Amino acid sequence: MSTTDGVLAAGVPEFTTPAAATATIAAPKHRWGVFWRYLLLSVVALIVLFPIYMTVVNSLVETDEFSKKFFPTDPQWHTYSDAWTNGHVGNYLKNSFIVTFIIVIGQLITATLAAYAFAFLDFPFKRTLFIVFLATLMIPFEITIITNLQTVSESGWINDVFGVTLYDTYAGLAIPFLATGFGAFLLRQAFLGVPRDLQDAASLDGYGHLRFMARVVVPLARPTLAALAVFSFLSAWNQYLWPLLVTRDDRLRTVQIGLKQLRNTNLQDFNVTFAGAILAIIPLAVLLLVFQKQLVRGLTAGAVKG
Amino acid sequence: MTATLDASERPAEIDKPVNTRRRRKLREAGLGYSLLVPALIIFGIFIFYPFIKNFILATHQVPPFPGLPEKNVGLDQFGDVLGSRDFLDSLWITVLFALMTVPTGIALGLGLAILAHQKLKGIAIFRTIFSSTVATSVAVASVMFYTLFNPNIGLLKSISPTPPFLENPGWALIAIAIVTIWQNLGLSFILMSAGLQAIPDELVEAAQVDGAGPWSRFRNVTLPLLSPTVFFAVVVGTIFAFQTFGQIDILTEGGPLGKTKVLTYAIYEALRQPPPNPGKAAVLAIALFAITLVLTMFQMRFLERRVHYQR
Numbered sequence: 001m002s003t004t005d006g007v008l009a010a011g012v013p014e015f016t017t018p019a020a021a022t023a024t025i026a027a028p029k030h031r032w033g034v035f036w037r038y039l040l041l042s043v044v045a046l047i048v049l050f051p052i053y054m055t056v057v058n059s060l061v062e063t064d065e066f067s068k069k070f071f072p073t074d075p076q077w078h079t080y081s082d083a084w085t086n087g088h089v090g091n092y093l094k095n096s097f098i099v100t101f102i103i104v105i106g107q108l109i110t111a112t113l114a115a116y117a118f119a120f121l122d123f124p125f126k127r128t129l130f131i132v133f134l135a136t137l138m139i140p141f142e143i144t145i146i147t148n149l150q151t152v153s154e155s156g157w158i159n160d161v162f163g164v165t166l167y168d169t170y171a172g173l174a175i176p177f178l179a180t181g182f183g184a185f186l187l188r189q190a191f192l193g194v195p196r197d198l199q200d201a202a203s204l205d206g207y208g209h210l211r212f213m214a215r216v217v218v219p220l221a222r223p224t225l226a227a228l229a230v231f232s233f234l235s236a237w238n239q240y241l242w243p244l245l246v247t248r249d250d251r252l253r254t255v256q257i258g259l260k261q262l263r264n265t266n267l268q269d270f271n272v273t274f275a276g277a278i279l280a281i282i283p284l285a286v287l288l289l290v291f292q293k294q295l296v297r298g299l300t301a302g303a304v305k306g
Numbered sequence: 307m308t309a310t311l312d313a314s315e316r317p318a319e320i321d322k323p324v325n326t327r328r329r330r331k332l333r334e335a336g337l338g339y340s341l342l343v344p345a346l347i348i349f350g351i352f353i354f355y356p357f358i359k360n361f362i363l364a365t366h367q368v369p370p371f372p373g374l375p376e377k378n379v380g381l382d383q384f385g386d387v388l389g390s391r392d393f394l395d396s397l398w399i400t401v402l403f404a405l406m407t408v409p410t411g412i413a414l415g416l417g418l419a420i421l422a423h424q425k426l427k428g429i430a431i432f433r434t435i436f437s438s439t440v441a442t443s444v445a446v447a448s449v450m451f452y453t454l455f456n457p458n459i460g461l462l463k464s465i466s467p468t469p470p471f472l473e474n475p476g477w478a479l480i481a482i483a484i485v486t487i488w489q490n491l492g493l494s495f496i497l498m499s500a501g502l503q504a505i506p507d508e509l510v511e512a513a514q515v516d517g518a519g520p521w522s523r524f525r526n527v528t529l530p531l532l533s534p535t536v537f538f539a540v541v542v543g544t545i546f547a548f549q550t551f552g553q554i555d556i557l558t559e560g561g562p563l564g565k566t567k568v569l570t571y572a573i574y575e576a577l578r579q580p581p582p583n584p585g586k587a588a589v590l591a592i593a594l595f596a597i598t599l600v601l602t603m604f605q606m607r608f609l610e611r612r613v614h615y616q617r
Binding site: 034037038040041044045048049051052054055058063064066067109110111113114116117121122123124126129132133136137138139140141142143144145146147148149150151175176177178179180181184209234237238240241244245255256257259260262263270273274276277280281284285287288289292295296299300 | 331334335337338339341342344345346347348349351352353354355356357359360363418421422424426429432434435436437438439440441442443444445446447448449450451452453454459460461463488491493496497499500545549551552555556570573574577578584587588591592594595598599602
């Protein structure tokens with residue numbers, strides 16, 4: 001609804017009472033109409049939720065009761081503690097959180113700094129450098145993995161120069177993703193919306209660029225920063241290929257790879273694997289519920305506004 | 307760019323000597339570069355360097371025995387890999403997978419979005435449910451559906467073909483597509499919803515006043531206005547489909563009989579199966595890049611035109 005408001009404010013100023021008009025026209029005329037609408041919505045909602053529901057059920061029943069019980073009459077809660085400790089899901093989740101946290105913070109910082117330079121500063125080759133940032137969006141991650149894997153390995157140049165191997169470390173999982181061309185682009189758009197007068201006022205008050213960025217620009221761009229943070233969280237949390245390639249030590253594996261491991265080691269006890277899957281959903285489910293608006297903004301940033 | 311203020315435009319600085327103004331400009335440029343440096347270092351090391359290196363790798367063949375120097379074979383390796391039956395099979399499987407997942411995914415997402423685009427009490431709950439699969443990752447969805455497809459204990463065991471879904475050359479890719487469509491449903495719904503909400507209600511109502519029925523309103527008003535969103539979803543969805551990996555790794559590992567070996571999995575296999583063949587992986591990655599690039603260019607041109615049209 002807020003999106004509609006934005007569009008209305010921007011493009012269609014003549015109609016001043018859209019809410020009232022919609023209410024009378026769009027509302028169903030009969031009570032039965034309302035009933036059918038709710039029924040249809042509910043049926044579809046059940047279909048969408050069904051796989052998740054069955055996973056919850058299957059995580060709580062004995063393995064031989066799969067597909068026979070659709071409600072856990074005798075819930076086996078121990079599957080969750082089995083998955084958490086014996087299945088190492090607790091540890092996998094911890095790893096995912098650490099890596100995701102580093103990536104989100106890193107991306108927010110590098111993107112904010114770069115976006116500020118692009119939006120508020122003037123320097124030679126600015127346009128070229130901006131195109132360099134955008135070019136990163138064109139390069140799929142798959143084309144970089146072969147060399148990146150070499151770079152972080154024991155025989156890679158990082159080890160030669162700095163004497164540290166990033167393979168099987170949190171650093172190796174996170175460092176390649178500490179910068180984002182998409183984020184810099186998104187934030188630059190938001191920063192360009194900051195009124196120029198504010199910059200003049202701030203400079204009259206003796207604010208330097210860094211203080212102006214921290215005290216004025218960043219607070220004003222908070223909604224976009226939040227959207228970027230949620231978007232970064234989601235993509236970092238869901239990474240699969242890189243964590244699979246760059247870790248061999250089970251103690252460092254993220255939850256996505258851990259789930260595969262859990263499935264392979266519990267081929268008989270599926271319920272434990274399902275408990276693990278549910279445990280892996282919970283962080284994102286909470287994120288989705290709390291930051292729904294930011295999530296939608298982040299995911300649709302490129303689509304609707306163009 | 308119009309975005310930045312030229313120092314000379316600031317009234318307070320008119321009286322200052324040229325010398326100071328130039329120093330100020332230099333300092334501004336210095337600050338600008340230092341703010342870009344952190345991101346540029348990461349991009350340089352982990353995106354641009356490996357990107358360029360990949361083309362060098364692609365022209366070098368791995369020696370048959372470790373320890374021997376790598377052989378520069380020029381473009382021969384491109385011909386060998388891209389002309390091989392394996393590559394053409396992988397490409398075809400990937401295209402087929404995109405055709406199975408992208409249109410269906412968008413249509414279902416649009417259906418959900420239309421369903422949720424009503425002014426009803428409690429509609430927010432349904433919206434949350436419809437977007438709920440965003441909370442599942444590829445790995446979670448794969449593990450969930452793994453049992454569903456299981457021939458002994460899965461819910462679909464009564465209709466399970468022999469060999470069962472994930473081991474059946476005719477079914478495995480379809481099974482993977484189903485998992486993928488479900489997992490992306492939430493994202494598709496969110497995109498289509500945002501697109502629908504951006505359409506001014508007045509336009510649809512005007513058509514209603516003019517006597518257009520529900521189908522005609524959808525066909526002649528909503529759908530054309532939604533086309534940029536749909537187009538975006540098609541392009542991004544296709545790029546996503548070409549990068550599919552996790553569900554294959556968890557559910558089929560490219561099998562049965564290589565029937566689910568999409569391009570990304572072929573790259574992974576070239577890297578991970580002994581003996582590793584980085585040269586082959588590099589050529590495959592370039593093919594993937596070329597396809598993605600064409601799609602992105604296509605999208606950018608279209609978006610540009612759209613922006614001009616609107617303003």
